[in-house]
Amino acid sequence: MKFNHCLVFATIIFIACAPVKRGPVVKSIEAFEKEFSHHTGFVLFDPDNNEMLINYNGEKYFTPASNTKVLTLLTAIKTIGDSIPGIYYTEAVDSLMFWGTGDPSLLYEKLPSSAVFSFLNDTEKDLYFSSSNFYDDHFGPGWAWDDYNYTFSSEISPMPVFGNYLTVSKMAERDYLHLEQPYFKQFFWLGDSIKDDTEIVRDINSNNIIYFPSIKGRSFKEQVPFHYSDYLLTDLLSDTLNKRVTPVRKALPSDRKILRSIPADSAYRIMMQDSDNFIAEQLLLVAAGLLTDSLDAERAIEYSIEHYLMGIPDKPVWVDGSGLSRYNLITPRSMVWIWNELYKAVPPERLKSLLAVGGQAGTLKNYYRSTAPYIFGKTGTLSNNHNISGFILTKKGKLYIFAFMNNNYPVKAITVKRRMEQILWELHTNN
Incomplete structure (x- = not known):
């Protein structure tokens, strides 16, 4: 499945596509991790064929930062x-x-x-x-x-x-x-x-x-x-x-x-594109009130894990709506699983309108620039931690779900972001 280059998310078509070139991507990630002596996780998933294409530390737990808002979005939508x-x-x-x-x-x-x-x-x-x-x-x-x-x-x-x-x-x-x-x-x-x-x-x-x-x-x-x-x-x-x-x-x-x-x-759009912490926390309260009559975020989280996240590969440690807390922990393959749930539940045009878009909107406006956008998703940043997850569209028109998580690097975030951008660009152009 792919997003039409004119309407991006609005039109979906099926095309034949060669298998993703896994080797070069993994080598780049390994070199990246070695260079900064930090922790990296990367998962690439084909939602149409329900196939895991790349799993690099996908089962390891990471601090998601504002990627936590993806869990909040799924809970709010449902x-x-x-x-x-x-x-x-x-x-x-x-x-x-x-x-x-x-x-x-x-x-x-x-x-x-x-x-x-x-x-x-x-x-x-x-x-x-x-x-x-x-x-x-x-x-x-x-x-x-x-x-x-x-x-x-x-x-x-x-x-x-x-x-x-x-x-x-x-x-x-x-x-x-x-x-x-x-x-x-x-x-x-x-x-x-x-x-x-x-x-x-x-x-x-x-x-x-x-x-x-x-x-x-x-x-x-x-x-x-x-x-x-x-x-x-x-x-x-x-x-x-x-x-x-x-x-x-x-x-x-x-x-x-x-x-x-x-x-x-x-509200979802500002939360996801601008990474608005206030909206995320309040939406979790709104969900709690509808589910339990009590404005208590912990109750909404417990309900969501029990009912909406059934089948998730690894149970998250989830404590707030925004990702401000370093207590939150989630694995890259679980992030991909949540995105896939959104992909199945929300029409493509609507989902695209809520997300940050590489080179165009939100926290991705100054990154992943291209004539036609190829990254749609959510960033998450705390000091020494930066993650991005969502959708990547290849030049051959194939849509994949990915999670790229980086924790505990000792350098400035801009350095890590640019290396991540380079790796995802290579994935986009070579597949």
Whole structure:
């Protein structure tokens, strides 16, 4: 099966194809591994013939980093449906009570406008919010504690708003800061010193934020995650909606209604192409809520392993939705198995639209460039670890699923990425 060079994924045709030239690929991988004294795994699979073509350390466990999002995608697709639940709610004569679903879309600049905002904004009933169905921690297992001030580590919450971060900027010619969410002005303090470069530092246990100006006086724009609490959420919603939202503690009833917010693919696309950690973590909560009534990522993971990953070659060690945790472990052949499940479950045109594309979209935009794209998939990077998995289209028009995983190299990531690019290009051109 191949993706047409004009429509890429949209049109599928069967053609005769010579067997893949395994020897040169394996020799290149062996030389690569020896050069950097790291751990490499590579698996190439033919989905049409259900045949493993290359298996180099395919049974070994690797830290997947953001390749973990492929597991999250499969779980979300099999659980959530065409649109994301925005809130659970009940109504009385003069009141509306709502619970979060984990939906990441409310006022998040990367996603379409959520139906939740207009729903809450238009009602004339008194608003009450309960987080009683949230049973998770605000950070995933094994996350680095000192990443809390960066948006790639935004807090997990039952009902995110603004992507759970604030945006602050300053023009060089102006003396004051600009906040896209004015509510957070109350938390800003001026630091006691001037730095070479601007620093915006939030206290780890509160929303107190210290601004250290730069001696260079340059323009800047930064995002800072805020520290979640039910009080902060309801106060922020009250300020944004210009109406009171009262926090309460009430169990999620069995007769609650669901308000859907945005098309699910719009969230999947940002998660997979831009490797958005926040969306990945929240989608796992959404899935958990639909499967168990509890916003608890561990429950979604357990369910997915038991039901969606039956038949996987090697059971993964899977602890979060995004891959920020180094506790996650998976084998290359299991990554290929998961991609094959997506390949069988999702129409080609839709699947292609969600993925990073070599030379064109997402985290692969500056890599694997070619006149016609030949790499479609997902990258995963942590310090000293870089992986890529997905689909490779050969020059002869054959589509394969692959996983190329590299852990514990002692050099800069760019060096490893370029060698991986060279190996995959040779596979593409010679087959």
